[in-house]
Amino acid sequence: MAGQPATPSGQDRLLKFKSLERGPSLPQEIVASLTGALLAGELRPGDRLPSEQALATEFGVARTVVREAISQLKYDGIVQSRVGVGAFIAQPQERTAFRISPACFKKRKELLKLLRLRNGVVIEAAADAALARSNRDIARMEAILKEMREAIGDREHGAERHFEAERQLIHVIAKVADNEHALNFVVMIDSQIAEKLRSVAVKNTKATELAAAAIEEQVRLVEAIKRGDPVAAREKARKHYDNAAQRLADRADLADV
Amino acid sequence: MAGQPATPSGQDRLLKFKSLERGPSLPQEIVASLTGALLAGELRPGDRLPSEQALATEFGVARTVVREAISQLKYDGIVQSRVGVGAFIAQPQERTAFRISPACFKKRKELLKLLRLRNGVVIEAAADAALARSNRDIARMEAILKEMREAIGDREHGAERHFEAERQLIHVIAKVADNEHALNFVVMIDSQIAEKLRSVAVKNTKATELAAAAIEEQVRLVEAIKRGDPVAAREKARKHYDNAAQRLADRADLADV
DNA sequence: TTAATCAGGTTGTCAGACAGCCTGCGGGCG
DNA sequence: CGCCCGCAGGCTGTCTGACAACCTGATTAA
Numbered sequence: 001m002a003g004q005p006a007t008p009s010g011q012d013r014l015l016k017f018k019s020l021e022r023g024p025s026l027p028q029e030i031v032a033s034l035t036g037a038l039l040a041g042e043l044r045p046g047d048r049l050p051s052e053q054a055l056a057t058e059f060g061v062a063r064t065v066v067r068e069a070i071s072q073l074k075y076d077g078i079v080q081s082r083v084g085v086g087a088f089i090a091q092p093q094e095r096t097a098f099r100i101s102p103a104c105f106k107k108r109k110e111l112l113k114l115l116r117l118r119n120g121v122v123i124e125a126a127a128d129a130a131l132a133r134s135n136r137d138i139a140r141m142e143a144i145l146k147e148m149r150e151a152i153g154d155r156e157h158g159a160e161r162h163f164e165a166e167r168q169l170i171h172v173i174a175k176v177a178d179n180e181h182a183l184n185f186v187v188m189i190d191s192q193i194a195e196k197l198r199s200v201a202v203k204n205t206k207a208t209e210l211a212a213a214a215i216e217e218q219v220r221l222v223e224a225i226k227r228g229d230p231v232a233a234r235e236k237a238r239k240h241y242d243n244a245a246q247r248l249a250d251r252a253d254l255a256d257v
Numbered sequence: 258m259a260g261q262p263a264t265p266s267g268q269d270r271l272l273k274f275k276s277l278e279r280g281p282s283l284p285q286e287i288v289a290s291l292t293g294a295l296l297a298g299e300l301r302p303g304d305r306l307p308s309e310q311a312l313a314t315e316f317g318v319a320r321t322v323v324r325e326a327i328s329q330l331k332y333d334g335i336v337q338s339r340v341g342v343g344a345f346i347a348q349p350q351e352r353t354a355f356r357i358s359p360a361c362f363k364k365r366k367e368l369l370k371l372l373r374l375r376n377g378v379v380i381e382a383a384a385d386a387a388l389a390r391s392n393r394d395i396a397r398m399e400a401i402l403k404e405m406r407e408a409i410g411d412r413e414h415g416a417e418r419h420f421e422a423e424r425q426l427i428h429v430i431a432k433v434a435d436n437e438h439a440l441n442f443v444v445m446i447d448s449q450i451a452e453k454l455r456s457v458a459v460k461n462t463k464a465t466e467l468a469a470a471a472i473e474e475q476v477r478l479v480e481a482i483k484r485g486d487p488v489a490a491r492e493k494a495r496k497h498y499d500n501a502a503q504r505l506a507d508r509a510d511l512a513d514v
Numbered sequence: 515t516t517a518a519t520c521a522g523g524t525t526g527t528c529a530g531a532c533a534g535c536c537t538g539c540g541g542g543c544g
Numbered sequence: 545c546g547c548c549c550g551c552a553g554g555c556t557g558t559c560t561g562a563c564a565a566c567c568t569g570a571t572t573a574a
Contacts, residue, residue, distance in 0.1 A: 026326060031332070052328070063512045064321055064324070066415070067321075067325065068324065068328040071284060071325040071328060071329060072328060072329055072332040074328040075288070075332065075333075076332075076354070092441075092444060093444055093445075093447075093448040094448065095356070095441070095445045095448070096356055096357045096445070097333070097354045097355065097356040098356070098441060098442050098445050099353055099354040099355070100353070100438075110438075113436045113437070113438050113439070114438050115275060115436075116381060116436060117378060117387070117436060117438045117442060118379075119381065120377040120378040120379075120380060120381030120439070121374060121376075121377045121378060122381070122435070123377060123381065124373060124374075124376065124377030124380065125377070128373070137361055168419065178370075179373060179374060180370065180389070181357075181361070181369045181370050181374045182370070182373070182374045182377070183369050184349075184352070185355050185374060187349060187350055188352045188353070188355050189351070189352070190350075191350040191351065191352070192353065224450075229279075242318065
């Protein structure tokens with residue numbers, strides 16, 4: 001039976017967690033199914049998972065596939081397993097990783113929350129950057145601002161360029177703040193947002209008057225960093241990034257839940 | 258050969274990445290070895306990993322073990338694989354998860370950066386909490402403050418109780434701010450720190466005068482939240498958590514790198 | 515020279531096996 | 545009757561071998 005079609009015979013029977021439709025890899029789908037059950041409250045901390053064998057049968061896959069899925073969940077501290085006993089859903093405070101569920105990009109409210117999380121980090125990073133900036137850093141930031149201004153005139157790719165420049169500025173700020181953890185975090189969240197919402201964000205900046213206002217906000221922010229004024233940097237950063245988040249969330253065509 | 262001792266015959270030969278000593282699970286060790294190579298710059302974005310077979314031979318394990326390790330790295334977006342081609346180190350902006358390396362708890366500077374990252378989130382959460390708090394929330398926070406005060410008198414477990422109460426307050430603030438992402442994030446970081454540094458932190462609060470000052474800072478924070486004053490909440494939160502981070506990092510017996 | 519073909523390597527999945535560990539049950543002993 | 549020991553069964557962790565689908569690069573044919 002090796003190499004049989006991965007959508008096996010018994011697939012139309014009722015599955016406990018969720019059916020697999022083929023597309024992404026099988027372990028991935030099982031992870032999604034299990035985390036879904038967790039989110040839905042069908043699986044709660046302390047619960048024991050079915051045995052790997054049972055899950056394999058239920059999902060209609062080989063045990064190795066189930067093991068890969070569970071190994072990913074273990075890596076995040078979502079489940080813990082004990083030899084000879086079984087695998088258990090861990091307590092929330094046992095988690096060792098932070099990751100963004102795709103659901104964040106479905107609802108306007110969720111997206112806003114995600115952006116507010118990111119903003120908290122960026123705002124403090126801006127203050128740190130104001131204390132640690134070098135002339136070279138300032139030059140780099142001003143080059144980014146210049147790129148933004150030039151982008152306004154570019155009718156074709158202007159919005160795209162503006163969008164990228166805004167991201168660049170955030171990354172530079174996090175880098176200047178000299179905090180790799182913050183940098184990693186911001187880059188991670190920002191990339192995910194960019195990937196899922198690039199088109200919306202670009203449409204967003206098409207409104208030139210919005211872009212001009214956004215640039216002005218960022219100019220003030222860079223000025224504060226240049227002055228070495230952490231209090232002002234925080235204030236300007238909060239002003240800009242809160243506005244930007246609001247603008248993006250307002251525009252994003254998401255469910256209003 | 259099934260079930261043979263997992264430290265196989267050829268294990269004393271030179272390994273490219275790092276030798277396995279047995280202890281944690283084999284996939285875990287391989288993940289550590291690979292991420293170590295990544296950190297050390299021996300593996301860079303775009304590089305191709307050796308084939309699963311080759312890695313299995315090199316590490317002296319079965320291919321399934323290597324697959325589990327790689328599947329974890331794929332889950333984090335650190336590695337991407339293409340059927341028939343191989344597995345590649347992804348670009349940093351492709352990461353989909355944020356996790357804390359154990360190295361953070363080795364160096365004072367790293368720990369401080371981690372705390373500053375957390376603080377950014379907590380500070381903004383405090384402001385949000387000031388806008389969203391209910392009477393019930395306030396009552397909960399004040400109960401926590403009361404617990405802190407009482408803990409001061411407890412010579413035996415006082416420090417421990419104080420430590421837990423401080424964590425509680427952070428979690429409540431994040432919860433009241435009504436931002437699950439921020440809550441998840443803060444809980445994750447905080448639990449990791451608590452796990453690794455509990456003893457140091459407890460010793461830290463043993464100095465009663467420090468604890469009293471810390472409580473006073475947190476009283477002011479809760480008052481600001483109670484007043485519904487986000488600006489003050491931010492300010493008080495920053496004051497307390499920056500101080501707390503500094504105190505902890507100063508005390509923690511870490512390398513001064 | 516260019517296009518078709520093929521061989522080898524690689525990932526993804528499947529199947530079966532065994533060691534070591536743990537739990538719970540039942541029987542024997544005090 | 546109660547307690548302890550031992551055993552059977554189930555579970556995870558690891559190993560082995562196999563095959564399908566796929567891609568790359570070289571060889572061959574037109």
